[in-house]
Amino acid sequence: xxxxxxxxxxxxxxxxxxxxxxxxxxxxxxxxxxxxxxxxxxxxxxxxxxxxxxxxxxxxxxxxxxxxxxxxxxxxxxxxxxxxxxxxxxxxxxxxxxxxxxxxxxxxxxxxxxxxxxxxxxxxxxxxxxxxxxxxxxxxxxxxxxxxxxxxxxxxxxxxxxxxxxxxxxxxxxxxxxxxxxxxxxxxxxxxxxxxxxxxxxxxxxxxxxxxxxxxxxxxxxxxxxxxxxxxxxxxxxxxxxxxxx
Numbered sequence: 001x002x003x004x005x006x007x008x009x010x011x012x013x014x015x016x017x018x019x020x021x022x023x024x025x026x027x028x029x030x031x032x033x034x035x036x037x038x039x040x041x042x043x044x045x046x047x048x049x050x051x052x053x054x055x056x057x058x059x060x061x062x063x064x065x066x067x068x069x070x071x072x073x074x075x076x077x078x079x080x081x082x083x084x085x086x087x088x089x090x091x092x093x094x095x096x097x098x099x100x101x102x103x104x105x106x107x108x109x110x111x112x113x114x115x116x117x118x119x120x121x122x123x124x125x126x127x128x129x130x131x132x133x134x135x136x137x138x139x140x141x142x143x144x145x146x147x148x149x150x151x152x153x154x155x156x157x158x159x160x161x162x163x164x165x166x167x168x169x170x171x172x173x174x175x176x177x178x179x180x181x182x183x184x185x186x187x188x189x190x191x192x193x194x195x196x197x198x199x200x201x202x203x204x205x206x207x208x209x210x211x212x213x214x215x216x217x218x219x220x221x222x223x224x225x226x227x228x229x230x231x232x233x234x235x236x237x238x239x240x241x242x243x244x245x246x
Contacts, residue, residue, distance in 0.1 A: 114133075160177075184198070191204060
């Protein structure tokens, strides 16, 4: 049996790794300087929508959602410049630090607020408009059946509740809300609220989509039991009649 011996120069590998890390660091610093305005807008969005936020410094240093978005802004710039390895390295570092996974290929507008954030996943072809809000456990993902554009598109001012899953390459239009733990598999029109599994639109433009009284809706089980009782009463009546006794 032949034996294969792989020779490698350990000092050269270490030196190469150090150079790669240094290169990523230099690219990151330069990119951060170019996105100062976007970072300021993201911090302002938190101040506006989170009543617990007390100062810009607190938000910048202590909010994991802001950290994840900041890392994404840097990674996305590198991704667009075709520095794919550096972009993924930053996004994976942010995932381990914050529990929020944002693919550097995603397109995210200004003013995104990720509240709490643990478990949030945003896929590669996701598009998010301006001033959107995501809560913990949200997935903007694919179904595994699509190629190319695989992930959802969120319009402006969209809110996605905790634990909701939006799966597939369709649009959640402007000013819409997705309820907590909903599973959205199809397009949601603008100014709408969607709830349930699978999610259905229950309100649009502030009005109920279905006027059915959900409290006093007829109970089909009770109705069937009543029909059986009536039939049993009729049969018992026949059995106890004088003709039946003869």
